[in-house]
Amino acid sequence: MILDARLPPFARAGLLTTAAATLLCACATYHPLPLGKGEGAASAAQLSVPASAMPVPELATHRFDPADGLDVTEVAMLAVANSPDLKLQRDALGIARAQAFAAGLLPDPQLGFGADFPHNSGGGLTKAYNLGLSEDVSALLLRSSRKHAANAQAEQVNLDLLWAEWQTIAQARLLFDQVQSLRAQQVELDAEQQALAPVDQAVQAALHAGNLNYDSASAGLNAMADARKRAGDNAVALHQAESDLRQLLGLAPTAPLDLVGAPYKVDPDAAQLTAALADLPKRRPDLLALQAGYRAQEATLRGAILAQFPAITVGLTRARDTSNITTNGFSIGITLPLFDRNRGNIAIETATRQQLKDDYDARLLATRSDMQRLVADLATLDRQQTAQTEHAQRLDAARTAAEQAWKNGLLDWPTYLAIRGNALAADTDLVALRQARSTAAIALEALLGRTDFVMQQASKR
Structure with a gap:
């Protein structure tokens, strides 16, 4: 805009005032955003979860209704919708989109x-x-290269968010399984203490009466002490698992966790594994995110060369x-x-591109190795679980028979306690094997991508 000097002063002033007012009207205004208290939701019933926003089909078609308790699918849905960590990543996506918008503006x-x-x-x-x-x-x-780089970076953040949602779903399923298993194990350990109480009382009475010395009574004393320790350790682990699950769901530390239903069961078949390994770069959101980041760096390097x-x-x-x-x-x-x-910037961007390429190659190799390892682990854990189940069942039957024989006076208490201890150890080992297998199966499923659904969910954001 060039103002003619022949214009009267008031006319020039009016034009400048009008131009300034127009610019000011287009300016953004400040609005305060107070910090929250970080209390979390008092219960899951206070939260709503839109099924349409879920990143996997089995969640997108499930109705969220916490009134009758949270099943494993509802726990995963709530984690995706309300996880504090995912909220931070969604904020990062908003920043990346704002940066892409800024990169497209004319100077x-x-x-x-x-x-x-x-x-x-x-x-x-x-x-x-x-x-x-x-x-x-x-x-x-240089606007075109800046815009292409910023758009690719925003796509990378979007895909990283999708991958984080997948990991959050897997973590929610694992914690659901862990909490349920620890709760069931706590019930069993409490029942074990109750079953050992008569024996412990008899040993204590015989010890006080002088009918037993401490060497002879040690087996009885240690049995109850071991049961108490197992119950205490299990309670601490349960508290940690429940705390982790509440934090993942964005719930208050005192919010109730009414979990219902069976844990998540998954058995990826050979066809899924074959398809995933053959077409892996198009299935994993994190690999797609690295590809987008590489495209962003290509555009940045082109911009440095133009500069x-x-x-x-x-x-x-x-x-x-x-x-x-x-x-x-x-x-x-x-x-x-x-x-x-601009030789310095060109050298930096060239080296950065090489680093991103090597990072992608390393991630792809590690992903293929992880999938093959998990497949081998599942096969081993299946064999171990089958054998351990048979072993635990035999010891459970022996424990039942031993308890009846001891009550009838046909079995001495040291032998009875040894049988109970062996049965309890077998049950505990079986729970650990089941959790290990569940962890491996859920991790393997998280590595399996659905190409069409990945791109569909990424385009929705």
Whole structure:
């Protein structure tokens, strides 16, 4: 915009005021955002979960209704919708999209104005001024590469968020299984203490009466102490698992966890594994995110190469000197590429691209190795679980028979306690094997991607 000096002063002032008002109307305004108290929801019933926003089909078709308790699918849905860590990643996605928006904006032109006032107003001298409007042409030329890089970075953050949601679902399923198993085991350990109480009381009475010495009574004393220790350790583990699950769900530390139903069961078949290994880069959101990050770096490198050429600034000027001569003209500024030539930035971006390429190759290799290892682990754990189940069943039957024989006076208490201890250890080992197998199966399923659904969910955001 160039104002004609022949315009009356009030007209020029009016035009400038109008232009300034227009610019101010387009400006953003500040709104405060107070910090929260970080209390979390008092119960799951206070929260709503939109099924349409779920990142996997089995969650997107499930109705969320915590009134009758939370099953394993509802726990996973609540984790996706209300996890504090996922909220932070969604905020990061908002930042990345804002950066992509900023990268696509055209650079603002620069308006310059200056005035000279002669000391002596005589001799026909008048006030002088100069007015100029300029634009950085180089910024316009680099806009395309900046925009492509920012869009690819936003896509990378979006896919990283999808991958984090997958991991959150797996973590929710594992914690659900862990809490349920620990609760069931706590019931069994409490029952074990109750079953050992008569024996412990008899041993204590015989010890006090002098019918037993401490060496002979040690087996009985240790049995109850071991049961108490197992129950205490299990209670501590249960408290930790429940705390982890509440935190994952964004619930208050005292919020009830009414878990219902069976844990999540999954057995990836050979066809799924074959398809995943054959088409892995199109299935895993984290690999797709690394591909997007690589595209962003390619665009950044292209921009650095373009920036080695001379920077150009073009402007229009209008001026009047003190002798009242008015001139119109233009200005061109060019950076002479003699020393820098953006060689440093080009070297940095080239090295960064190589690092991203090596990172992607390493992640892809590690992913294939992890999947093969988990398949082998599942096969081993299946064999162990089958054998341990048969072993635990035999010891459970022996424990039942031993308890009846001891009550009938047909079995001495040291032998009875040894049988009970062996049965309890077998049951505990079986629980540990089941959890290990569940962890491996859920982890393997998390590595299996659904190409069409990945892209569908990524495009929704």
